[in-house]
Amino acid sequence: MQSIVSSNRLFNKKILIAAMVILLVAATIIVMKLNKHVVIAFDGQEVKVMTFAKDVEGLLKKEGIEFEEEDKIIPGLQERLVDGTRIVIHRAFDITLVDGGYETQIRTAESTIKDLLSSQEIKINPLDEIEPALTEELKAGEIVTITRREENYIVEEQEVPFHTVTKYSDTLNHGETRLIQDGENGLKEIKIKISYEDGIEVAREVVEETIHKEAIDEIVEKGTLNYIVSSRGEVTRYKEVIVMEASAYDAGFESTGKNPGDPYYGLTRSGTKVRRGVVAVDPKVIPLGTKLYVESMDGTASYGYAVAEDTGGAIKGNKIDLFMEDRSEALKFGRRKVKVYILE
Template sequence: MESFLGNKDFLKIVNKKVFIAIGLVAIVIMSLSLMAIKKDVVVVYDGNEVTVSTYAGTVEGLLLKQGIEIREEDKVVPELQEKLKDGARIVIHRSFEIQLVQSQREETIMTAEKTVEDLINKLDINLGEEDKVEPHLQASLYPGEIVRIIRVTKEVVTEEKEIPFQTTIKYNDDMDYGKTTRVQEGRTGVKEVQLQITYEDGAEVTREVIEESIILEATNEIVEKGTARLLVTSRGDTRRYKDVIVMEASAYTAGYASTGKSPGDPYYGITRSGTQVRPGVVAVDPKVIPLGSKLYIESMDRTSSYGLASAEDTGGAIKGNKVDLFFESREAALRFGRRKVKVYILD
């Protein structure tokens, strides 16, 4: 009996040691497991960068434990549902306000995207091939930025347009100056024009001609214009003239007072052209009226016109639009004085 009780006590002692050993092993395994799931991560937010040791399984779990509030529009990289890994770097991009303009409608939105392209993708906005985005897709976004999406559409239309006729002028030397005669009537033509019209947000911005074809040719107008300048002299004669100039007229004689020469001087009464001075000879500026030109001097003050003349002489004071008229007597010259005249240059 004593021997049996000894064995029973022995078994109790053995069982107790096994239990203790199993417990110690479990504690070791649990400690090792806890050590295995512990992670060191870096969190970057609001200008801070901190290293955190955590047992959290996801990014969201870590942020909740750290008391870091995340707004719906904020952007977290990696995303909140991502499993947390040792050595991970978690960056929180805070959202900010921008203005988005689409089809001329403006709205305020919150975003944490870095570029315009990221914003477009985030908002799931579909862009057409011709649509414009301002600023460009690769531009960085900043608080207060205005992002414009301009919808561009194009259409091709066909229009009929008039072709204006041209007027051709033919000059006729046998027709009185200023007189015109229509030789051929003008007629407008018609052409078909294919246009590409570009619209931005529904407003037309450009029209580009793609193709055009003539349906009806235009007929040019032909006008004949007279160039013959006719002058009726004080005697009733008709003369052709090339030009008319308003000039300041003075008077001179062959005497010493006008020419500095007296009778007996070998050059007395001799013109610059080498001719003998006589009524109808006038002195001109050769740069304005060539020597030898045939003229008609017409009065502008209702006095008698000097009449037909010949440009044969010059004078030191006769420069530009000036003409000096020869008179035989000093009294006639003084009586004429100075006055405005029309000088017709005859054909």
């Protein structure tokens, strides 16, 4: 009987030892699963730790790593830890945001301008201008400027002022005027684009114009009886007008028979130096020294104001020779009819 009791005690002891071993192995497995290898990257350093902490926030507090609300922690504070988790802490810094002219100080840990605007829930419109660009790296002390641009369109009606057209007539005395046609304003519709920056108008541009009614010119007739109106609009009184055959000459040998070095080279019959505005005439028709205005009759440019200071062997009767600066110009002129006004 004593032998049986002793045997039972030994058996029970073995069972107890086995149970304790099993519990120890199970506890070891549980501890190994709960104890995780984690890397924390912050402030330019990396720290490897073994931890039983359940989540990111718990680990940081246990390790005494301080953080502020604006810091960006990846993964988030409530993320559960697993073996091999890597935690990165981006420290917040101060930047200045100028949005539409309003300045705000912001503390952020975002890495780009685009991320900053997204974190602040700031919407950008297609016309807005951002400086620096969205893809630029965000740095401490950065000034981010958003210029808000808008475009509006308005439509206006405007009068089109009529123009006054002056026509000269030698049937009216100088100084007399006569209204030939009344002027009338026209009407147009214009579409205007107005550009704004930060709510302030910066430009206006006409982008479309529609004429609804054409303006009608006012036509006024001005008298020029015994007055000549030059191509420059100068009005000069004259006492006689003669239609003459005009030719042209220059100072060279082909025109005057004189070469440079001749004491009379470049001199007129009146003893003056040849120049544009000097003309050769028949003194029996136009006395030397007479002031003239030579007007074209074929639509080409008029020779203009001139003085009769020279003569020529072939210039007889109603003929006039106009001085030109060079031979080619004289040859190009050729011969043509002109009106010669004898000025008072």
